[in-house]
Amino acid sequence: MFFKLTLLLLVTVSSILGADLPSEEEITSFATSSTWLKLYVYRKQSFGSGYNSKASEDLFFFHQEGRTDPRKELTQALKAFQTNTQSFGQRKSKAACAFPARYSRIKERWPDLFPDKINCPELESWLSRLNTSKIHFVYVGSYPNNPASMFGHTLIRLKNESKSDLLDYTLGFRANVDPNDNPITYTANGLMGGYHGYYHIKPYYLNLGLYNNSESRGLWEYELDLSEKEVEFFLKHVWEVSFNTGFPYYFMDENCSFYLLTLLEATRPSLELTSKQRSLVYPIETLKDAFYNLSKEKSNLTYRASINEKFYKKVNDMSILEQQKVFDFIGGRNKVLPSDIRV
Numbered sequence: 001m002f003f004k005l006t007l008l009l010l011v012t013v014s015s016i017l018g019a020d021l022p023s024e025e026e027i028t029s030f031a032t033s034s035t036w037l038k039l040y041v042y043r044k045q046s047f048g049s050g051y052n053s054k055a056s057e058d059l060f061f062f063h064q065e066g067r068t069d070p071r072k073e074l075t076q077a078l079k080a081f082q083t084n085t086q087s088f089g090q091r092k093s094k095a096a097c098a099f100p101a102r103y104s105r106i107k108e109r110w111p112d113l114f115p116d117k118i119n120c121p122e123l124e125s126w127l128s129r130l131n132t133s134k135i136h137f138v139y140v141g142s143y144p145n146n147p148a149s150m151f152g153h154t155l156i157r158l159k160n161e162s163k164s165d166l167l168d169y170t171l172g173f174r175a176n177v178d179p180n181d182n183p184i185t186y187t188a189n190g191l192m193g194g195y196h197g198y199y200h201i202k203p204y205y206l207n208l209g210l211y212n213n214s215e216s217r218g219l220w221e222y223e224l225d226l227s228e229k230e231v232e233f234f235l236k237h238v239w240e241v242s243f244n245t246g247f248p249y250y251f252m253d254e255n256c257s258f259y260l261l262t263l264l265e266a267t268r269p270s271l272e273l274t275s276k277q278r279s280l281v282y283p284i285e286t287l288k289d290a291f292y293n294l295s296k297e298k299s300n301l302t303y304r305a306s307i308n309e310k311f312y313k314k315v316n317d318m319s320i321l322e323q324q325k326v327f328d329f330i331g332g333r334n335k336v337l338p339s340d341i342r343v
Helices: 002-017 024-031 034-040 070-080 100-109 121-130 183-192 204-214 228-244 256-267 283-294 307-316 320-330
Strands: 042-044 051-053 134-140 153-159 169-175 195-203 219-223 247-249 302-304
Touching (some): 034 042, 070 100, 121 228, 134 283, 169 204, 169 247, 256 283
Antiparallel strands (some): 134 219, 153 169, 195 247
16 A cells, blocks of 8 residues: 555656656747746847847856757756756745746646746735735936936836835836946946946835935836736846846936836737847837837826925915915025926
8 A cells, every 4th residue: 555655656757746747849839938038038149149138147158059050059948947956046046936936837838847836935925015006107207317227217016906006016127336437437337237236125215215205306107017927027027136136327318218118028028129220229119119019008297396396396386475475485586496497
């Protein structure tokens, strides 16, 4: 009896973890599909027929040649997802927990290859804290005092329906800048790809305090038309890129806007938001691209005025005598706003 139970257990485990890999033809076809390529931000090489991923960290790849060979990377990923004895990624967890979006895509392509349910406590805890039901695209107005923000900035708001908007989280992408760099070095590195950028998540109210109040920048935003399944996949992809890699950062094109759009492309591979050959990627243009391709309703664009705009509006609604009292109190009109500004 004990022997039969042992044999049954071995057969069951073998059928789950030791399943045959797909054929070479199937692997090649899927490895060169937009579904797989966009997970790694692969791009065709300028010369030849090869690929090159923009991801900068080796631990982001399963295969040592995965940066330039999506077929080898997929083959190694299939093997990695079959084992529970190895650890992967920055957090040293099993493959399906370190790279859940890749696992999901492979499961969609080959449903019977791996178990349906994978236990990933850290991932589940992270998703539970975010508790995201909707995703909003946010454009922050320009800020001339910072060269990297002269054309604005983009964020993604992770909407939690059960809390106040201020308690939502925001996802951004920013360069890891050396604070000791002088203006010349800063500009040169920003233009030539001398910095690496990373995804970061922080509470929405902190960004509002910085952009809306401290820097007095207006914010435009709208809800993206993503299904519940797509929102879940988006977050899983954010997990694997934010914890496991960075990307080269260029002020003019491969910037905050570019890398947020790559997340949306990976979530919905039919989108072509970053493939346009543009020498400049303005955040306002990415706002339009995402709006026309993913806006839930064309009328749902909302605006959050900056603190200065709110002040101007209140002052302009005052009588001449009230305005004079305000300006006398703060030390003169020119201390706050030019006399010709009206809202």
